[in-house]
Amino acid sequence: MLFDFIIKAILAAFFLGGVLNLAGLLTWVERKQSAVMQDRIGANRARIEFKSWFLAPINWVLAPLNALGLFHSLADAAKMFLKEDFMPKGADKFLHTAAPVISVVFALLAFSAIPFGNVLYLKNHAINLQIADINAGILFVFAMMSLGVYGVILAGFASNSNYAYLGGMRAASQMLSYEITMGISIMGIVLHYGTMNLQDIVRHQSTHWGFMVQPLAFLLFMTAALAETKRVPFDLPEGESEVIGYFVEYSGMKFGMFFLTDLVETVLVACLVTTFFFGGWQVPFLAPDGFHMPWGAFYLVPSKLIAVLGILSFMFKVAFFNWLFMAIRWTLPRFRYDQLMHLGWKILFPLSLLNTLITSIIVVLRK
Amino acid sequence: MATKLMKRQELSFWDRTYLPSIGLGLWITSRHFFYNLMIHALHTVGLFKHIRGSVTYQYPEEQRPLSKRLRSRHRLTKREDGAPRCVACMMCETVCPARCINIVAKENPDPNIEKMPASFDLDLGMCVFCGFCVEVCPEDAIRMDTHILDIAAYSREGMKLDMQKLLNPTTSPSDPNRN
Ligand code: SF4
Ligand code: SF4
Numbered sequence: 001m002l003f004d005f006i007i008k009a010i011l012a013a014f015f016l017g018g019v020l021n022l023a024g025l026l027t028w029v030e031r032k033q034s035a036v037m038q039d040r041i042g043a044n045r046a047r048i049e050f051k052s053w054f055l056a057p058i059n060w061v062l063a064p065l066n067a068l069g070l071f072h073s074l075a076d077a078a079k080m081f082l083k084e085d086f087m088p089k090g091a092d093k094f095l096h097t098a099a100p101v102i103s104v105v106f107a108l109l110a111f112s113a114i115p116f117g118n119v120l121y122l123k124n125h126a127i128n129l130q131i132a133d134i135n136a137g138i139l140f141v142f143a144m145m146s147l148g149v150y151g152v153i154l155a156g157f158a159s160n161s162n163y164a165y166l167g168g169m170r171a172a173s174q175m176l177s178y179e180i181t182m183g184i185s186i187m188g189i190v191l192h193y194g195t196m197n198l199q200d201i202v203r204h205q206s207t208h209w210g211f212m213v214q215p216l217a218f219l220l221f222m223t224a225a226l227a228e229t230k231r232v233p234f235d236l237p238e239g240e241s242e243v244i245g246y247f248v249e250y251s252g253m254k255f256g257m258f259f260l261t262d263l264v265e266t267v268l269v270a271c272l273v274t275t276f277f278f279g280g281w282q283v284p285f286l287a288p289d290g291f292h293m294p295w296g297a298f299y300l301v302p303s304k305l306i307a308v309l310g311i312l313s314f315m316f317k318v319a320f321f322n323w324l325f326m327a328i329r330w331t332l333p334r335f336r337y338d339q340l341m342h343l344g345w346k347i348l349f350p351l352s353l354l355n356t357l358i359t360s361i362i363v364v365l366r367k
Numbered sequence: 368m369a370t371k372l373m374k375r376q377e378l379s380f381w382d383r384t385y386l387p388s389i390g391l392g393l394w395i396t397s398r399h400f401f402y403n404l405m406i407h408a409l410h411t412v413g414l415f416k417h418i419r420g421s422v423t424y425q426y427p428e429e430q431r432p433l434s435k436r437l438r439s440r441h442r443l444t445k446r447e448d449g450a451p452r453c454v455a456c457m458m459c460e461t462v463c464p465a466r467c468i469n470i471v472a473k474e475n476p477d478p479n480i481e482k483m484p485a486s487f488d489l490d491l492g493m494c495v496f497c498g499f500c501v502e503v504c505p506e507d508a509i510r511m512d513t514h515i516l517d518i519a520a521y522s523r524e525g526m527k528l529d530m531q532k533l534l535n536p537t538t539s540p541s542d543p544n545r546n
Contacts, residue, residue, distance in 0.1 A: 033400065036399075036403045036407070037396045037397075037399050039399060039403060039421050040421050040422070041423040331389075332392060
């Protein structure tokens, strides 16, 4: 019992630590990727240097990191912590403080159902590389993502500001509309694989990844999930510089937590797309005993290495999708609000219903 | 007035799905991304230094090449003996739209020249850098070719230049082609 507990704690620390670090790194990626895309250099002025000569070797190690501007994430965090924590007059103190916490906690909780590797066999212990092996994992993930809406609504509601209130309402209606599409589009995958367990869904994708059997669902899910992260082109709830959003009355680290939530949700969406449509931890041609190449060759691979390869493959796919989402974010302009609702309710929603219908018919005919 | 009816362009089915345009946009941005990334990577190993991976000039360390005719901080030119060329004709003071030049004339010891400035004050805080003073000067005595751009001071007084400063322009430390 205690052993299992320790194992789960280690898994949680490993995965959530990875997610949080990736989210922190994404602030850097966002700056640098957009800069390189637009023929700029990007932020590179935050640097750590030691003056005394006996620390010179450390300086030598830090120099490339300085040149890449990696310490900007650190400088951001320091700035966030040192800023005044402002609370508007008449704001609900408890809810105002609780809102960012609710946002970030539920975004992080959703990760616990995502499998990041196959079963790892260590000295006759089978360790399932997943924090919580929930039977209806999909429902859990969607529940957590829906609860994240409360953070947004409460932030607008508790700020005692009409602008924040309107922003919160706008954000809530956007997230609710797109959540429906997201939920229904994923039904195609559930029907096709016949399970709601995320680990089982990944196991079923050993030969054909989800996007091959459900291309429409993939597009719908990705669009809806991007809208769920509230980033460009769906960033109406916050609208970085122009539109007044639900967190106008936040400053310091509370604002930082909303910002972190955005990035954590980006990672979450990348994880979900990987899990549902890109074979999770599956490596192409890798079966539980080794590589079966399509031209008939076979290479034996030890089982521990397979587990490690699986984790690496998952990380690579998540990193790729993060790159893609950043590229989308820096390519597309923002939707207008009526276009957003039009897209959500009149295009994506009927298409997802249609996809579910067609998938069910095919599944029934196959039986 | 005749009315011209503009026909609104019909969007095709694919236009309305947004997908081809999104793909095209992503293609353009990622092409820039990977090309620039490759150039940056090659720079770190010392190759292809002559191709720039970005259009950025890292300002204080690296300055943009300035055009020869760029209007920058003023200077007063000198004769061979070091005296100012200015003959205190007041043309520049008269033409200046910002009225930031203030000249006090005095008699020139040289009998061939009538006057010279006793003081020549120019307030850069008011100057609009129109260059009229340079164009109007009959003696080529005032020029704006120092290439000094980083003009800044902590007070309005600090922006005022007297004749001493105008005759001896201190070059900008960041200017690679100082004069
Ligand atoms: S540049 Fe124009 S504004 Fe400035 S001193 Fe000369 S005439 Fe006056
Ligand atoms: S126009 Fe030339 S010569 Fe006349 S006062 Fe001005 S600087 Fe001196």
